[in-house]
Amino acid sequence: MSVTIDITGLPPERISVVPSPLGELGMTLHALSEPGHHPELQGWATAVSARLEPGLADRLCEADFLWRTTFSDVFAPFAGIPGGRAVPGATLAEELDLLDKLTDEQFVHAALEFTCQHRYDVPEAGPLEDPAARRRALELAAARGTVQERFTRRLLADPPAVRAWLRQLLRDCDDAFFADIWARVQPQLAADARHRTELLRRKGLTEALSSLSSAVSVDEEAGIVTVDKLLVGRTATGDGGLVLVPTSLGRPHVMVLHRFGWQPSISYPVSGSRPQAPSVEQLTRRLEALAHPVRMRLCRHLARAPHTTSELADAHGMTPPEISRHLSVLKKAGLVTTRRRGRYAQHQLDLSAVARLGSDFIEGVLR
Template sequence: MQIDITGLPEERIVFAPSPLAELGTALHTLTEPGHHPGLHGWTTATCAALKPDLADRLHEADFLWGPTFSDISMPFAALADTQGMPGATLAQDLDLLDRLDDELYVAAALEISCASLYSRGGPSPLVDREAREQALERAVARGPRQAEFARRLLADPPAVRAWIRRFFEDCDEAFFADVWRRVRVQLAADARHKTEVLRHKGLADALTEVSAAIAVDEELTRITVDKLSNGRTTAVNPAIGAGLTLVPTSLGWPHLMVLHAPGWRPVVHYPVATPELSRTSSVDLLQQRLEALAHPMRIRICRNLARTAFSTGELAAEHGISAPEVSRHLAVLKKAGLLQTRRRGRYVLHQLDHQVVARLGSDFLEGVLR
C-alpha cells in the first residue's frame, strides 16, 4: 500500500482521534471477536448486555463494520473544508457524515468487500447499473438480511441514512459513551505525542512510532504500508486538499487500516502502542518463514533443534543425509530467522529459536488481518 506525499508540507500531516472511527472499530470488534482475542472479555460482556433489538440491528448492516471497514466512519476525509480533522465529539462526526451527498455515501457504504474496484473508484451504485449490480452481488454474499439492507439503501438513501445515524446514537447510549470516556484521553495523548515527534524528529521517526509496518522513503515522496492488499493513493490531491490524517484507535489491533479511496484524503487508522506491536513482522518475512518450514526434511531437522543444539555433522548422521545438504537446509532456516547458533570449540551448534517459532501463529494472524 503506497501513499504519494511528494511536496506535502509537514504541517498538513495531522494526528487526531475520531469518535466515529472508534465507534466503527468497536462495532467491528463486536461483530468479529475472533479478530481481537485480547478483547474477549469486553466483547463478551458488551454483547451480553445489549438489548435484543440493538443486537439485532448490529448484524443487519454488519458489512459496514464487519469483515471490512466502511469509509463512512471517517467522513472528514471526504470533505475539503475539514482539512482532515475529525469531529471532537460523536455528534460532530455524525454531522460531518450527514454532509456527504447520497451518491458518495452509498458508494462508500456498499464497498462491502476488498475488491480491486476500491482503488480504481468509479460511479456510484445510485447512478450506474453495473456498479449497482456488483454492490448487490457482494451484499447477497453476506446473507439475505444484508442483501435486503443494501436494496433498501439503494431504494431510499435518506431513510436508511437516518436509520444508521439512529443506530450509532443508540450504540453511544448503550455502551460507546462509556468506552469513549475511557479511551479518549489515551488517544488524545497518543496523537499529541506523535505530533511532537513529527515536529522535532521528522516524519520517518513519527511513522516508526505509529507502526513498524509503515515506512517512508529517504526522499520523503512515498509512504509504504506493509499490507497484503495492494493500493495507491495520493495525499496531494488538490480537489480534496493536500493532507494526510493518522487516527489512533485503542480497540483496533491487529488491524492497520488505510483509507485510500479516490477522491478522499488518505487516512491511516492505527492501533495505539501495545506489546504485540513492538514485534510486528513484515508480510515478506512471514512468508519466508512459512516457506522455510514447508520442506519435510527441514521439519524433521526442526524436531531435533527444538529439543537441544546440534552440529551439522550430528544432524547429517541423524537423518542419513550429507553434511552439505544439512548445511543448505540450515541456511534456509537461519535466513528466515528461525535458528540460533553458537560456537562451541571447533563446532557450530544450531538450535531452534523458540520465541520466534511460538510467534508464528500470532504473526500470521496479524499479517493477514493488518
C-alpha cells in the first residue's frame, strides 16, 4: 500500500520547499486535540489547553474533526489554486487569503473529508451540485454525532459563512497561542527548506526527496514518487509543480495531498534524533513472524541467551531443519541476529527491535 505521485516531465525548478504557517497551525491544532499521537508534546499541549479562553475552546470543539480525525486540505489552500503552481504564503494572513480563493465546491469538499463521502483522488459530483451526494454527506455526518451533523448542515447551507467563521477561528488561535509557536519554529523550518532546496540543486531529485523520510522513495526512470502509507492513492504533477512542506510539530505524520485536481504536496517532519519507523512491508513481516506460536516460544529462549539451531531443536522437540525455517522467518523480519562462535552459529533475539514494535506500529498506522 502506498500513495504514488507521477512526476513525469517535472523539472527541478517546479519543486518548491516552502514552510506553511497555516499548515503548521493545523498540525498544532491536531497535536492539541490528539496528544496521544504526539507523546513528546503532551506537556506542551496540556499547558496550552489550560490557558485557552473558554469561548475559544468551545469553538475549537465545534470544528476539531477538521484536524483531529483527518488533516483537512483547508489547511493547504495553495494546492487548490488553478494552474498547480501556487505555494504556501509567508504569513498566516496570506494563507487565509488563499483560502478565500477556493471555490465553494473546493472548500466544501475539503471541509467534508471527515465524512469520507467521496473518493479523494478521482472526480466526483459534490454535495452542492448533486442531491444524492448531499444526502450521503448528511447521513455520514450524522453517524459521527450531532456536532458534525450541525456543522455539515451549516456548511452546505452557506459555505461563505462557514469559511468566514473558520477564518476568524484560525485568526483567534493565532492571537491566543500560535503566533508564539510560529515565531519559535519558523527559523528551523526555513533552515530545513533551504537545506532541501540546496540538496535538490546539488544532489538531484532522488537524493532530495528520499531525504524527507524513509517512507519516501523515487524511481526517476519511471517518473514516480512513492510514499509508504497504509492507504492507496495516486496523483500526478502534470503541468504543475510539487510542493514540499516541512513541519516541526507533525511527527510522525507524513502527509500526501493527492486530491483530484489539486497540486500534489508532501508534508514531512523536519529531521530529528528519533529513528524512522520501518516500512509498512517490514512492519507487516515482523508482526506476521511473531504471530506463529512456535516462533513465539523460540523468542522466549532467544531473548535470554544466544542458542544454536541444535540447542533449540532439542529444547522444542523439533528437527534442526524445522527450527531453521522458523529462524529464517525471524531473521528476514529483522528480529533475530546471528553470529559465529568458532564452528557454531548462535542466534539471539534483537531486543531493541522487539521493544520498538509498539511505537513502530503506532507510527506506521499514523504516518
